[in-house]
Amino acid sequence: MGIQSAPSRSPIAFVVPTMSPALRPTTARPPVENQPPPPPVGLRWRSSTWFIVSTVGMGIFTDMVLYCLIVPVLPFMLQDRIHLPDDQIQSQVSNLLAVYAAASVISSPITGLLADKWGTRQLPFLLGLSALLIATFLLALGQTVLALVVARALQGLSAAVVWVVGLALLVETVGSDRMGAVIGSIYSLMTVGGLISPVLGGILYRKTGYTGVFGVSIAIVIMDLIMRLLVIERKVALQHEQQSVSKLQYGHDRPSPETAPFPSNDTNENTPLLGQRRPAGDPRYRLSSKHTSKKSFLARHVPILVLLPHPRMLTSLLVGFIQALLFGTFDSTLPVAAKETYGFNSLRAGLLFLALGTFDLFIGPLAGWAADRFSPRAVAVVGYAWLAPVLTLFRLLAVPSNDAGVDTSREIALFCLLLSLCGIGIAIVNAPSLVEAGLIVDAYHRANPELFGERGPYAQLYGLNGMIWNLGLAVGPLVAGALKTWLGFGNMLAVMAALCAGTAVLAFVFMGRKGDDEVFEEAGDA
Incomplete structure (x- = not known):
């Protein structure tokens, strides 16, 4: 009976509550300053396939609209604002069109090389739009042929950035096996811009002058800018998702390689392409x-x-x-x-x-x-x-x-x-x-x-x-x-x-x- 008595255990029962806080067992908790930042607002839809494709499509649409919107106005700009003789207008219009094409030819491979070396697609995407915005202001305010030449060159640079970086962003988002349908839709959107913008430019110039033409141009650029700022690349979304999963499972944001979870096989339109394991390469393609x-x-x-x-x-x-x-x-x-x-x-x-x-x-x-x-x-x-x-x-x-x-x-x-x-x-x-x-x-x-x-x-x-x-x-x-x-x-x-x-x-x-x-x-x- 004495063995079953409780008094011999009672002192131990009273020691535990009075243990020093330093000796009390606690769960490991990271310092507040090491907590991962909260995910951006709207992470899912801002990194979704439909929004990224829409943003790239909007960028290409903007480029085509601003290219074609200005074309019917150029002869009048050269005649009324810059006061060129009539016999020089046709040659200068041709030169301005050629400058756009030449700038695109030169800047396309350079843009591709730099974009692959940079760690982000969004930054060059925004820089390209900045060039387009500067070009629009130069076209709106320029008083010399040189200003128009610089503006058209910047438009060509912007077009190269939109196509190169935009398509690279698309292939990282939808994959090579779905690019055909996406590119077909993008070209259709480009066609819409190419068809309506010359007519729109002529009507705006006739009814409102330069103010309406360039006011609409700047408004379209601002809409494009908002969409590009909102885009979250898939690899950035993947980092936030991995941090959230790691914090829930391990109590910290950087699990060790041995305990890190494998990516889920359940994919949908919001699953980051870069977060999936790439299939092993065919040895016949080995260089x-x-x-x-x-x-x-x-x-x-x-x-x-x-x-x-x-x-x-x-x-x-x-x-x-x-x-x-x-x-x-x-x-x-x-x-x-x-x-x-x-x-x-x-x-x-x-x-x-x-x-x-x-x-x-x-x-x-x-x-x-x-x-x-x-x-x-x-x-x-x-x-x-x-x-x-x-x-x-x-x-x-x-x-x-x-x-x-x-x-x-x-x-x-x-x-x-x-x-x-x-x-x-x-x-x-x-x-x-x-x-x-x-x-x-x-x-x-x-x-x-x-x-x-x-x-x-x-x-x-x-x-x-x-x-x-x-x-x-x-x-x-x-x-x-x-x-x-x-x-x-x-x-x-x-x-x-x-x-x-x-x-x-x-x-x-x-x-x-x-x-x-x-x-x-x-x-x-x-």
């Missing part, structure tokens, strides 16, 4: 030691050049170049041909671009989806094979007589119909170039992470693609103008048809099929 050793200066600093000899890469760049060449061809020759052939004024000639671009609103997203679902190769072949006969048919249009009273409505209707059919083909070939190049880079990035780094050379890729595309946009008017003068409008388009047919053949031969794993064989190993 030789001469590349992975990084002994080449260019391979160390511009690793995208290692893939440039790849036949699929070269073909994808060619597909984009020919598409831009067609854009430049119609931009430079369509108004003049309509005036010479049918006596159109500037308004009626401008309305022809509605026939050329309207189908892009519907066909672009569908063609992008098809590039994801089937293959960029199939879409490129169909698009360029479609364009070849349609462009050739322009040669069959009868040239109206110059006699007064001759009814040309039938020829004009056929002309608009052919333009619409061309618009379908151009919309189809919007996405294949970027999607194909992205798939190639993604495959080699997974197989060679030590060469391309954690984020991969995606900004470099889109910088290279942007340079080639803008080069086609600049070369197109020069080549088309010379051919039109030499051969005529119909025969010039027949030459373009031959280029499209050749591009379709090259795309069929060299671009990858669905699920195709081509092995890279470096050109010029000798």
Whole structure:
């Protein structure tokens, strides 16, 4: 009975409450100053796929609207504000358009190189918009040709940043296998901006003068700025999510590698792409030691050049170049041909671009989806094979007589119909170039992470693609103008048809099929 008595335990029971606080067992709690910062307000929707895609789309829309909004106003600015002689206005307008293209060509690869080296996409995205805002103020207030030249150069720089950084941000958000549908939708949004802004610019200038034109421009830039400031990159969102999980499970924000949780396999549109484990690279995409050793200066600093000899890469760049060449061809020759052939004024000639671009609103997203679902190769072949006969048919249009009273409505209707059919083909070939190049880079990035780094050379890729595309946009008017003068409008388009047919053949031969794993064989190993 004595063994069961409690008095022998009672002193111990009274000691525990009177223990020194220093000796009392406590749970480990980090100091207040080491607590992780609270997550940003609206973290989920600000890092969501729909918001990031919308922001990039808004940036490209803004760039296109401000580019086209100013174009119909430039001749009046040069005449009324800067007081240039009439015989110099056309040449100066052409020079200002060329400055924009040249600035984009030069800055695209540089932007891609710097964007891959920086730790953030948002910073260069904001810097590009800053350049656009400065350009808008220069156009609104500039009193010299030099001020307008600087403004157009800044617009070209901003366009390069939007395309390069924006597309790199998109591929990190949605993945290479979904870029086709996204790019198709982005191009459609760009088409909307390109179609409505010249008309809007002309109306605003006529009704309100420069105040309305540049007031609307600045308002659009401010809306774009707000969206870019709100965007949270996926990798930043991932850091906040990991800190929240770690704090709940371990009581601190930095678990050790041994106890850190593996990423969940449950993904949705808000799951950060960069937070998932990348699939192991296909060994057939493994580059030789001469590349992975990084002994080449260019391979160390511009690793995208290692893939440039790849036949699929070269073909994808060619597909984009020919598409831009067609854009430049119609931009430079369509108004003049309509005036010479049918006596159109500037308004009626401008309305022809509605026939050329309207189908892009519907066909672009569908063609992008098809590039994801089937293959960029199939879409490129169909698009360029479609364009070849349609462009050739322009040669069959009868040239109206110059006699007064001759009814040309039938020829004009056929002309608009052919333009619409061309618009379908151009919309189809919007996405294949970027999607194909992205798939190639993604495959080699997974197989060679030590060469391309954690984020991969995606900004470099889109910088290279942007340079080639803008080069086609600049070369197109020069080549088309010379051919039109030499051969005529119909025969010039027949030459373009031959280029499209050749591009379709090259795309069929060299671009990858669905699920195709081509092995890279470096050109010029000798």
